[in-house]
Amino acid sequence: MLPLISRSFVAAALALCLALPAYADSYIARLLNKPVPGGVAVVDLGPAIQAPKATFQGKPVLVVKDQDAHWLAIVGIPLSVKPGTSQQVISAGRNLPFTVGNKKYPEQHITLKNQRQVNPNPDDLKRIEQELDIQVRAYRSFSPVTPSNLLLDKPVDGPLSSKFGVRRFFNGEERNPHAGLDFAVPAGTPIKSPAAGKVILIGNYFFNGNTVFVDHGQGFISMFCHMSKIDVKVGDAVPRGGVVGRVGSTGRATGPHMHWNVSLNDARVDPAIFINAFQP
Numbered sequence: 001m002l003p004l005i006s007r008s009f010v011a012a013a014l015a016l017c018l019a020l021p022a023y024a025d026s027y028i029a030r031l032l033n034k035p036v037p038g039g040v041a042v043v044d045l046g047p048a049i050q051a052p053k054a055t056f057q058g059k060p061v062l063v064v065k066d067q068d069a070h071w072l073a074i075v076g077i078p079l080s081v082k083p084g085t086s087q088q089v090i091s092a093g094r095n096l097p098f099t100v101g102n103k104k105y106p107e108q109h110i111t112l113k114n115q116r117q118v119n120p121n122p123d124d125l126k127r128i129e130q131e132l133d134i135q136v137r138a139y140r141s142f143s144p145v146t147p148s149n150l151l152l153d154k155p156v157d158g159p160l161s162s163k164f165g166v167r168r169f170f171n172g173e174e175r176n177p178h179a180g181l182d183f184a185v186p187a188g189t190p191i192k193s194p195a196a197g198k199v200i201l202i203g204n205y206f207f208n209g210n211t212v213f214v215d216h217g218q219g220f221i222s223m224f225c226h227m228s229k230i231d232v233k234v235g236d237a238v239p240r241g242g243v244v245g246r247v248g249s250t251g252r253a254t255g256p257h258m259h260w261n262v263s264l265n266d267a268r269v270d271p272a273i274f275i276n277a278f279q280p
């Protein structure tokens with residue numbers, strides 16, 4: 001016969017085993033849980049009648065209902081987070097840890113004819129700073145809407161030409177890593193919203209050219225740039241598949257292509273995860 005303390009330990013261990021399959025079997029976790037820098041962590045918040053709130057690095061995160069009235073936090077992990085570290089989501093006063101794995105991102109060397117796009121002049125730098133501020137504010141906005149779909153549609157039908165996270169060297173000088181996916185499609189191709197959403201920002205920016213931000217809800221945000229034409233205005237409700245603009249090569253671009261960012265809790269993450277094209 002087991003002493004009392006061991007018996008309660010066994011009971012606790014059994015309860016943990018019983019609780020685990022609900023999470024491991026979760027369709028959402030299987031598809032989206034890629035806890036690497038620039039990836040996504042799916043964190044089980046447990047059962048609750050109402051949606052619990054959750055934060056990561058002080059920022060609100062997307063919370064969705066899973067099977068069996070379980071709630072899941074869908075957490076964006078910034079590229080700057082160190083692999084191997086333990087991170088935590090905070091929800092209802094609890095610390096819920098997850099470990100960040102490793103992922104090696106390749107390098108890319110790009111030649112630009114316009115040296116000003118590599119080393120902008122002081123006026124450009126002032127403009128870039130202001131534009132960055134406006135765009136970061138858009139990424140940090142948080143609406144209470146539940147996204148229409150977590151698995152996103154491809155905004156254009158075409159092959160990938162540049163992956164997420166690539167370390168980029170312009171004319172030999174390292175700049176910010178590639179924060180989105182590029183698709184090789186001709187200029188003028190319509191860009192379709194990968195989920196329903198609301199247009200929260202449009203602009204013509206130094207690096208991104210003609211740009212549209214679509215908020216899918218709870219900090220889950222798409223950004224499209226280098227467009228030749230914008231077909232929406234701020235405040236527009238966009239249905240899933242609704243056209244937001246046309247492919248172009250405005251801003252810092254070597255030719256027409258569609259660049260798409262996906263952001264969660266103000267962290268730019270690999271859009272490939274959401275179209276089931278992620279490679280570890």
Ligand SMILES: [Zn+2]
Pocket residue numbers: 162178180181182258259260
């Ligand atoms: Zn790009």
